[in-house]
Amino acid sequence: MRQADEFTIKNKPIASIDLMEKAARSFVQSFLRDEFDANQRIAIFCGKGNNGGDGLAIAHLLLNNGCENVKVYVINFSDKQSDDFAINLQRLDESRCKKINVSTVDDLKNMKADVIIDAILGSGLNKPLAGDYEKLAAFINEQNKKVYAVDVPTGFPSEGIIPAEYNGIKAYKTICFQRPKINFFFPESALATQEYEVVDIDLNEDFIQQQDADFYLVEETDVRELLKSRKLFSHKGTYGHALIVAGNADTMGAALLSSLACLHTGAGLTTACIPKSGLTALNSLLPEVMALPRDEYTRIENPAKFKAIAIGPGLGVSPESEKLLESLLATNKPLVIDADGLNCLADNQTLLSKVPKSSILTPHMKEFDRIFGEHEHWWDRVQTAKVQAQALQIVIILKNQFTFVCLPDGKVYINPTGNPAMAQGGMGDILTGVVVSFLAQGYSSAESAILATFIHGRAGDMLADDNAVVTASEVAKNMPKALKAFQ
Ligand SMILES: NC(=O)C1=CN([C@@H]2O[C@H](COP(=O)(O)OP(=O)(O)OC[C@H]3O[C@@H](n4cnc5c(N)ncnc54)[C@H](OP(=O)(O)O)[C@@H]3O)[C@@H](O)[C@H]2O)[C@@H](O)CC1
Ligand SMILES: Nc1ncnc2c1ncn2[C@@H]1O[C@H](COP(=O)(O)OP(=O)(O)O)[C@@H](O)[C@H]1O
Numbered sequence: 001m002r003q004a005d006e007f008t009i010k011n012k013p014i015a016s017i018d019l020m021e022k023a024a025r026s027f028v029q030s031f032l033r034d035e036f037d038a039n040q041r042i043a044i045f046c047g048k049g050n051n052g053g054d055g056l057a058i059a060h061l062l063l064n065n066g067c068e069n070v071k072v073y074v075i076n077f078s079d080k081q082s083d084d085f086a087i088n089l090q091r092l093d094e095s096r097c098k099k100i101n102v103s104t105v106d107d108l109k110n111m112k113a114d115v116i117i118d119a120i121l122g123s124g125l126n127k128p129l130a131g132d133y134e135k136l137a138a139f140i141n142e143q144n145k146k147v148y149a150v151d152v153p154t155g156f157p158s159e160g161i162i163p164a165e166y167n168g169i170k171a172y173k174t175i176c177f178q179r180p181k182i183n184f185f186f187p188e189s190a191l192a193t194q195e196y197e198v199v200d201i202d203l204n205e206d207f208i209q210q211q212d213a214d215f216y217l218v219e220e221t222d223v224r225e226l227l228k229s230r231k232l233f234s235h236k237g238t239y240g241h242a243l244i245v246a247g248n249a250d251t252m253g254a255a256l257l258s259s260l261a262c263l264h265t266g267a268g269l270t271t272a273c274i275p276k277s278g279l280t281a282l283n284s285l286l287p288e289v290m291a292l293p294r295d296e297y298t299r300i301e302n303p304a305k306f307k308a309i310a311i312g313p314g315l316g317v318s319p320e321s322e323k324l325l326e327s328l329l330a331t332n333k334p335l336v337i338d339a340d341g342l343n344c345l346a347d348n349q350t351l352l353s354k355v356p357k358s359s360i361l362t363p364h365m366k367e368f369d370r371i372f373g374e375h376e377h378w379w380d381r382v383q384t385a386k387v388q389a390q391a392l393q394i395v396i397i398l399k400n401q402f403t404f405v406c407l408p409d410g411k412v413y414i415n416p417t418g419n420p421a422m423a424q425g426g427m428g429d430i431l432t433g434v435v436v437s438f439l440a441q442g443y444s445s446a447e448s449a450i451l452a453t454f455i456h457g458r459a460g461d462m463l464a465d466d467n468a469v470v471t472a473s474e475v476a477k478n479m480p481k482a483l484k485a486f487q
Pocket of ligand 2: 423427
């Protein structure tokens with residue numbers, strides 16, 4: 001973003017002070033949508049870098065928008081100041097805005113505010129908060145007021161490890177510029193901000209898009225580009241035959257859910273390889289799905305006849321499961337490996353090196369750590385996923401509220417869809433069915449993973465518009481509608 005900032009200033013042409021003004025304008029627009037009471041006491045805390053410069057410009061704009069009770073607290077803990085901060089300070093001095101210089105936290109004894117704007121430190125944070133800054137963050141947090149952070153809460157790193165003992169400002173909302181910070185996608189960010197909103201500040205989009213980055217946020221346009229519509233004269237053979245090796249006596253539901261999702265995502269044929277005890281349930285609940293009774297097998301006869309194979313949901317961890325997995329690994333065709341398939345890999349790490357290239361692993365956090373080692377921080381976990389996807393030449397779908405799709409070329413696609421209404425057992429089984437369905441239909445592993453995570457989440461989002469909770473089978477059944485929205 002810093003490069004985009006510089007590029008925009010050089011090429012637009014726009015002076016950095018005008019870009020700051022634009023950022024402040026976008027912030028104020030969003031802020032006033034939430035906080036429309038013009039009589040509220042608004043305290044704006046400004047550091048002396050560009051984040052603080054934004055804060056000063058925001059103060060000016062709020063006054064011009066009829067907010068009468070705006071007070072600026074200039075945080076004077078450092079002698080250094082940025083050029084644009086200095087320009088905006090001069091502008092503010094010439095206005096009627098009240099300004100207080102803060103040299104120590106004691107200067108804030110009489111501070112009164114209904115709402116606080118945090119413009120102390122932004123993306124320039126280069127070390128953990130300590131000393132006066134740490135005390136100031138604690139003071140602001142103790143006020144128990146709504147805090148709106150400008151671009152990033154003070155003390156929150158935009159990227160890298162988020163310390164477990166987070167000592168920065170706890171914002172009610174962060175209004176950030178042009179792109180979300182990567183760290184907003186990690187669960188630890190909940191310590192620093194309850195929510196975030198991205199506002200446009202007119203940075204040069206072409207430049208941003210051309211940047212060679214490690215992290216990409218999947219957007220609707222990407223999905224629209226990837227998805228192919230069903231063709232005239234196509235038939236079930238056109239859309240591939242998927243095999244799902246899943247289920248056990250007490251976890252047959254997992255196999256049914258994956259098969260249901262595979263069916264509803266459009267695979268031409270779906271076969272479920274399940275224990276005999278599940279056949280009645282399969283035949284009565286999912287008559288479209290074929291069965292391959294599993295009890296007597298420790299390997300699949302003729303796996304080559306399937307275009308795509310998934311293994312794991314509800315499978316159980318046992319020597320038989322491991323043998324089954326091993327036999328599929330030996331075919332050297334990409335597999336989708338989930339749940340107990342992953343647990344078998346964790347139990348027998350020698351199998352990991354046998355995972356065929358372009359296979360897709362779909363672990364949640366715990367499954368991931370069982371295979372690749374414990375991780376204290378999400379940042380580290382995603383770095384490991386990125387490295388392992390490259391080393392093993394596979395796709396790793398690391399699942400969470402925001403799912404990270406790590407590709408063999410080292411790129412990481414962040415999936416923005418999905419919601420807490422989906423936090424219920426069986427949701428991962430659905431994702432497996434969706435992934436294998438796309439794979440069967442001829443999409444590449446990377447495409448299947450990106451499409452599956454996005455549309456699975458979107459199907460859940462559509463349902464969550466009217467429902468507090470959505471079940472896994474509802475998400476599966478909503479896949480056709482979610483897909484249709486992209487045609
Ligand atoms: N990019 C964009 O698109 C746009 C960005 N804009 C805005 O600019 C903001 C970034 O501004 P910025 O680069 O001036 O840094 P900022 O966050 O104000 O910090 C200032 C100084 O603080 C210091 N410091 C750091 N950590 C510290 C610590 N723990 N404890 C104590 N001090 C610490 C450090 O000084 P140093 O340690 O190097 O002496 C640093 O130089 C960005 O968040 C956004 O609001 C918009 O205006 C326009 C478009
Ligand atoms: N709060 C949430 N927001 C978005 N997606 C969620 C949320 N909770 C769960 N999901 C999605 O649901 C799925 C859960 O997978 P998993 O934990 O393997 O479930 P299960 O083992 O019960 O099938 C993942 O795809 C995950 O992204």
